[in-house]
Amino acid sequence: MVPVLELDSGAAITDTIAICRYFEELHPDPPLMGRSAEEKAVIESWLRRIEWDGIYAAQEAFRNATPGLKGRALPGPVSLEQIPALAKRGCIRLQHFFAWLDARLTDNEFVCRPHFTIADISGMVAVDFSAWAKLKPPEHLGHLQRWYKDVSTRPSAKA
Numbered sequence: 001m002v003p004v005l006e007l008d009s010g011a012a013i014t015d016t017i018a019i020c021r022y023f024e025e026l027h028p029d030p031p032l033m034g035r036s037a038e039e040k041a042v043i044e045s046w047l048r049r050i051e052w053d054g055i056y057a058a059q060e061a062f063r064n065a066t067p068g069l070k071g072r073a074l075p076g077p078v079s080l081e082q083i084p085a086l087a088k089r090g091c092i093r094l095q096h097f098f099a100w101l102d103a104r105l106t107d108n109e110f111v112c113r114p115h116f117t118i119a120d121i122s123g124m125v126a127v128d129f130s131a132w133a134k135l136k137p138p139e140h141l142g143h144l145q146r147w148y149k150d151v152s153t154r155p156s157a158k159a
């Protein structure tokens, strides 16, 4: 599966967050994954939650409903059939995810720290993936709308 980062040593890093961790170790400023043990653990806990409730929900909604992904309901070497009920469930999960993220952002400029972190990056990716499943955060979720506009217009988001 993609992404894969192949190093000059011959090592291959085959997971998005593991690749991010590698670059964070090489270039720790600005810190996107935390500095202290506590901060690293807190950021990672929010990141995992966003993966489970946002990214995997979007994957469930998108992959189980997209005609071009027939027989490819999950990424990877095993071919699995789509289950339409899972597409519906993914959409319901995403609605809950949007509401949860909006509530989280009511008193917080960013997802889990006073500054931008990898949790904001993954949250933005979750919202972008949701659009593939034809779902957008509802207009009335103003805190989520404000945050998404801020993070998605950062120059790095366009890179």
Ligand SMILES: N[C@@H](CCC(=O)N[C@@H](CS)C(=O)NCC(=O)O)C(=O)O
Pocket (backbone or CB within 6 Å): 001, 002, 003, 014, 015, 016, 017, 072, 074, 075, 076, 077
């Ligand atoms: N945990 C992996 C998941 C990677 C993943 O799901 N990659 C998808 C594209 S985003 C893929 O390779 N799909 C090919 C397939 O459907 O077999 C990561 O985040 O690096």
